[in-house]
Amino acid sequence: MAEALRLEGLTVRYGDHTAVADVSLEMEAGTIGCLLGPSGCGKTTALRTIAGFERPDAGRVLLQGREVAGPAASIPPEHRRVGMVFQDLALFPHLSVADNIAFGLPRGAARRRERVDELLALVGLPGAGPRYPHHLSGGQQQRVAIARALAPEPAILLLDEPFSSLDVALREQLPRELRGILQAAGITALLVTHDQTEAFAMADRVGVMSGGALCQWDTPYNLYHRPATPFVADFVGLGVRLPGTVLAHGKVETELGLLEGAVPSDCPMGRQVDVLVRPDDIILDPDGQGTAQVEERVFRGADYLYTLRLPGGSRLLSLAPSHNAYAVGTRVTVRPDLDHLVLFPRDGGPACA
Numbered sequence: 001m002a003e004a005l006r007l008e009g010l011t012v013r014y015g016d017h018t019a020v021a022d023v024s025l026e027m028e029a030g031t032i033g034c035l036l037g038p039s040g041c042g043k044t045t046a047l048r049t050i051a052g053f054e055r056p057d058a059g060r061v062l063l064q065g066r067e068v069a070g071p072a073a074s075i076p077p078e079h080r081r082v083g084m085v086f087q088d089l090a091l092f093p094h095l096s097v098a099d100n101i102a103f104g105l106p107r108g109a110a111r112r113r114e115r116v117d118e119l120l121a122l123v124g125l126p127g128a129g130p131r132y133p134h135h136l137s138g139g140q141q142q143r144v145a146i147a148r149a150l151a152p153e154p155a156i157l158l159l160d161e162p163f164s165s166l167d168v169a170l171r172e173q174l175p176r177e178l179r180g181i182l183q184a185a186g187i188t189a190l191l192v193t194h195d196q197t198e199a200f201a202m203a204d205r206v207g208v209m210s211g212g213a214l215c216q217w218d219t220p221y222n223l224y225h226r227p228a229t230p231f232v233a234d235f236v237g238l239g240v241r242l243p244g245t246v247l248a249h250g251k252v253e254t255e256l257g258l259l260e261g262a263v264p265s266d267c268p269m270g271r272q273v274d275v276l277v278r279p280d281d282i283i284l285d286p287d288g289q290g291t292a293q294v295e296e297r298v299f300r301g302a303d304y305l306y307t308l309r310l311p312g313g314s315r316l317l318s319l320a321p322s323h324n325a326y327a328v329g330t331r332v333t334v335r336p337d338l339d340h341l342v343l344f345p346r347d348g349g350p351a352c353a
């Protein structure tokens, strides 16, 4: 597979504030990546540096193997073959949909009309060319913005919070649709979001950022099931970290009893750890005999999210289908169902996962 994007030790500072700190990653052509993290973690700055609107203070940006920013080069944005979709979409209100899309094409380009029609078909809006942006729904406007960014056939499409101005229903549906469009056309794309659901629905690889640093660049599955740091574990999905002691390979003593599951051999016996326990790792048995108690429950539609209190005082989360509702105060037996253990050493060393 050809390499589409590579960041090497990318660092960007504003005065003495480091917005992007030594970020390295690689993306293969035709894949979708995502930078995910809380507000201010440096996602947008990283994206703007790839596009060429910011200059790195250290490190390099390579697009299709060519250095576009770094010690050896500083290629201006218009010569990077990068397409950009902004949060506010930035469509021209006085231009028709067709003219908005054609705006991205070189003047006098042959097959201009055909290319606009092709792009409208790609984004699922055939025949919408003569309409104006204000005639379209938020989701349709977003597709026009994507078609415009794709018009000049960029090597990579960069999207900054592309769903944030849309209503909740569309935010559920559009990431999946957009993934289908990009995959069908074999387009490499990197998006920025603070929303984990969007990141997981869209991307092949997601990078979780914190304080300018990239904590983990991995598949959505690994971020959820094998997070590299407590920050990633907390930012991606729900869960608690239960104190424990490693007794033997794959066995950890906790307040929940002996937890067993596959663990790499580099987690030595006797080590004090925190064990990641996700709500889907915990099965409830409301036998009235159990020692855990339902402290709170939140209805989420398909399931309830229960907060349970263990006799020693620790709390656990559990998800259970909402057709069996257990009242607050119910005594339950808690059955852990972990196929592997994610252990964070208490001395701050790297996770054993």
Ligand code: ATP
Residues within 6 Å of the ligand: 014, 017, 018, 019, 037, 038, 039, 040, 041, 042, 043, 044, 045, 046, 194
């Ligand atoms: P958000 O989701 O809120 O957009 P973000 O993760 O995209 O956040 P950035 O916009 O990249 O974060 O900002 C990273 C840090 O750099 C923040 O602390 C921000 O205040 C700072 N910053 C961003 N742009 C500038 C600028 N032009 N001048 C000075 N500081 C800036």
